[in-house]
Amino acid sequence: xxxxxxxxxxxxSPGVYLMLDSKSxxxxxxxxxxxxxxxxxxxxxxxxxxxxxxxxxxxxSSVDTIITRTEKEALILEASLIKKHKPKYxxxxxxxxxxxxxxxxxxxxxxxxxxxxxxxxxxxxxxxPYSSSSDMWSTLKLISSLFPLRKCKGGTLxxxxxxxxxxxxxxxxxxxxGYADARHYQQxxxxxxxxxxxxxxxxxxxxxxxxxxxxxxxxxxxxxSLRDQLKALNRTLEKQVVxxxxxxxxxxxxxxxxxxxxxxxxxxxxxxxxxxSRNFFLEEPYGEDSRILAQVVNLFYDQDSYxxxxxxxxxxxxxxxxxxxxxxxxxxxxxxxxxPQRGDRVKLLNMAQANSDQVFATKEKKEKSWESLARxxxxxxxxxxxxxxxxxxxISNTSGKLAVGSLVCYEQGEPSKPNFRHYSIKTxxxxxxxxxxxxxxxxxxxxxIEEENLPDLFVVDGGKGQLSMALAVADELGIRDQLDWIxxxxxxxxxxxxxxxxxxxxxxxxxAHNPVLLYMMRIRDESHRFGVTFHRRIRNKTSxxxxxxxxxxxxxxxxxxxxxxxxxxKRIREATPEDLTQVDGIGNDLARQIYDxxxx
Numbered sequence: 001x002x003x004x005x006x007x008x009x010x011x012x013s014p015g016v017y018l019m020l021d022s023k024s025x026x027x028x029x030x031x032x033x034x035x036x037x038x039x040x041x042x043x044x045x046x047x048x049x050x051x052x053x054x055x056x057x058x059x060x061s062s063v064d065t066i067i068t069r070t071e072k073e074a075l076i077l078e079a080s081l082i083k084k085h086k087p088k089y090x091x092x093x094x095x096x097x098x099x100x101x102x103x104x105x106x107x108x109x110x111x112x113x114x115x116x117x118x119x120x121x122x123x124x125x126x127x128x129p130y131s132s133s134s135d136m137w138s139t140l141k142l143i144s145s146l147f148p149l150r151k152c153k154g155g156t157l158x159x160x161x162x163x164x165x166x167x168x169x170x171x172x173x174x175x176x177x178g179y180a181d182a183r184h185y186q187q188x189x190x191x192x193x194x195x196x197x198x199x200x201x202x203x204x205x206x207x208x209x210x211x212x213x214x215x216x217x218x219x220x221x222x223x224x225s226l227r228d229q230l231k232a233l234n235r236t237l238e239k240q241v242v243x244x245x246x247x248x249x250x251x252x253x254x255x256x257x258x259x260x261x262x263x264x265x266x267x268x269x270x271x272x273x274x275x276x277s278r279n280f281f282l283e284e285p286y287g288e289d290s291r292i293l294a295q296v297v298n299l300f301y302d303q304d305s306y307x308x309x310x311x312x313x314x315x316x317x318x319x320x321x322x323x324x325x326x327x328x329x330x331x332x333x334x335x336x337x338x339x340p341q342r343g344d345r346v347k348l349l350n351m352a353q354a355n356s357d358q359v360f361a362t363k364e365k366k367e368k369s370w371e372s373l374a375r376x377x378x379x380x381x382x383x384x385x386x387x388x389x390x391x392x393x394x395i396s397n398t399s400g401k402l403a404v405g406s407l408v409c410y411e412q413g414e415p416s417k418p419n420f421r422h423y424s425i426k427t428x429x430x431x432x433x434x435x436x437x438x439x440x441x442x443x444x445x446x447x448x449i450e451e452e453n454l455p456d457l458f459v460v461d462g463g464k465g466q467l468s469m470a471l472a473v474a475d476e477l478g479i480r481d482q483l484d485w486i487x488x489x490x491x492x493x494x495x496x497x498x499x500x501x502x503x504x505x506x507x508x509x510x511x512a513h514n515p516v517l518l519y520m521m522r523i524r525d526e527s528h529r530f531g532v533t534f535h536r537r538i539r540n541k542t543s544x545x546x547x548x549x550x551x552x553x554x555x556x557x558x559x560x561x562x563x564x565x566x567x568x569x570k571r572i573r574e575a576t577p578e579d580l581t582q583v584d585g586i587g588n589d590l591a592r593q594i595y596d597x598x599x600x
Contacts (some may be wrong), residue, residue, distance in 0.1 A: 006063060009045060010036045015067040016077045018085075022061040026085040028286070031074035035065055052286050056089050070298065075322050079298050089286045091295045100136050102127045102196060104189065108155050110150055110175045111189045113143055127196040127306070143195065148172050148186040197270065197306070204230060248272070249308035254352030255293060255315070258360055260284045264296050265355035269348070270308075279359045295316035298326070307331040314341050314349055334360050370413040373515060380516045381501065381508065383484040385456050388412055391419075392459040393438045393444075394527040396534070405440035406531030409455070410523055422534050434469050441473040454483050461524050463489035463507075467500050497521060548572070551597050558585050561595075573598040 015035045019028040032038035047054045068074045103116035107123035115136065119126045143149075148171045151158070152164070163174035173180035181195075194203040211226035262282040268275045278319045285292045296315035301307060307327055316339050317323070324337045340346050374386045390410045395403065411417035423443060428435040437460075448454040460470045467487035474480040487500035489507075497517060498507035510517040515533070546594040548559045565583050566572045572580075572594070580591035 031078040254356035256356040263359035396531040
């Protein structure tokens with residue numbers, strides 16, 4: 001129940017409050033202009049039993065407060081804390097996909113352009129995220145053909161006597177071999193950034209002027225190259241959808257509510273063209289629509305986001321002025337946030353609204369498809385319950401070493417990545433797959449009992465033996481009947497996949513194209529991929545360890561310097577202490593220590 005005795009110590013100041021449950025987990029983060037008044041309103045709350053605020057307050061055990069100087073500071077801190085704690089009753093902007101970015105390493109002497117899975121806090125420029133990976137790869141392919149930048153790994157360029165194949169293919173200016181002009185290379189980088197920022201018209205104008213200038217100077221080879229770049233850019237522009245005749249950069253928000261759920265769509269319009277979009281589905285967001293929209297806008301834009309000059313909203317959110325001030329500070333210049341009532345801007349809002357409506361249509365179509373598949377799975381495999389949540393376990397090891405258990409989870413037919421888990425094997429040493437499986441199953445199922453989050457169906461990668469082992473663990477824990485069990489094994493090539501069920505002598509054999517079998521195989525293959533990827537990462541990390549890592553005072557940088565100077569561990573071992581001191585960061589004492597360790 002919401003604590004009321006602490007109000008006497010709460011000041012009449014702006015700040016942020018965190019509602020905590022009995023285990024000190026954060027349930028809700030909010031901000032207030034006056035902390036006392038806001039928290040006093042919760043203490044006086046007297047809503048119905050089904051009111052979401054009433055339900056939340058039943059779990060609140062304590063409240064923490066953080067005082068800020070201004071309400072704007074509280075707004076910024078609120079967004080930061082929500083992203084950090086991911087409270088149950090706050091809006092979390094996730095759309096179940098890890099959208100890729102395009103990264104330009106603008107801080108390097110010879111910058112590169114590449115795909116990046118996540119935005120890091122470095123000095124690089126990030127563009128995206130791209131909702132369509134195919135669009136992202138098409139953009140990278142276009143950049144590669146128009147502006148040949150280096151593709152070699154590493155922030156520092158390693159000199160080469162001869163350029164690589166990319167230079168011969170016309171896809172790299174070969175700065176590694178000294179062929180590239182630094183000024184020309186940097187112009188290419190600037191052109192890439194203009195293209196990624198959506199300033200295509202400006203880029204075309206710039207390239208056209210350069211082409212005309214080159215032609216007038218009788219530099220026909222450069223003029224022809226620029227002409228080809230312009231043709232490729234124009235072909236790309238022809239495929240883009242014109243959203244507005246005004247060539248402004250705008251973000252347009254669409255908002256649709258159906259019952260307790262809300263869908264938000266954001267259209268990115270750059271230079272009058274639609275360059276991308278993001279969709280978010282909020283199942284049961286807490287608060288009124290104006291509060292929900294305010295949280296979405298506040299969370300969506302941060303210091304790493306691209307901020308356009310104009311943001312169009314379907315209605316006025318709470319704290320509009322505060323949010324506008326925050327975004328203006330982030331951008332460095334004024335941002336116009338408005339709710340259009342007429343003209344072209346209303347047409348853009350209608351377009352965004354159609355996209356947010358489509359989020360519900362797509363979700364409803366997926367749900368109907370899943371309901372049909374779930375009924376078929378339950379019928380074909382004779383399950384006791386609908387397989388809404390399915391988990392599958394895979395064991396990866398190398399002759400019993402570096403053993404890892406990998407568990408994947410699917411909910412309503414889709415991967416639930418937050419519930420994917422890796423387990424390091426602790427009790428088994430040596431090749432014993434059954435023992436490893438037993439350990440992981442005991443750990444997973446014991447925790448599932450404690451947290452009351454057991455799956456509806458557990459899929460075991462293997463035949464009768466592996467399934468029997470899993471059932472033995474379930475019997476020990478007394479939960480065999482609380483979930484369904486299936487073993488999936490690949491037999492001889494002519495027999496294909498077989499599904500094993502407890503209490504059934506013969507396996508269930510389904511046609512190769514059967515959707516039930518394909519779904520089971522998809523889950524099994526994902527568990528194998530998830531396990532092998534992690535196991536390979538551990539194996540590679542272990543294989544890179546050397547005798548140098550055992551020497552006190554030798555970290556990654558000194559290790560790299562030694563290997564770079566001498567080329568191999570053998571040559572380091574053969575070097576004298578005097579030779580070792582020639583390496584940056586290696587003094588006389590450390591050189592003697594290295595020599596003694598390697599030659600003991």
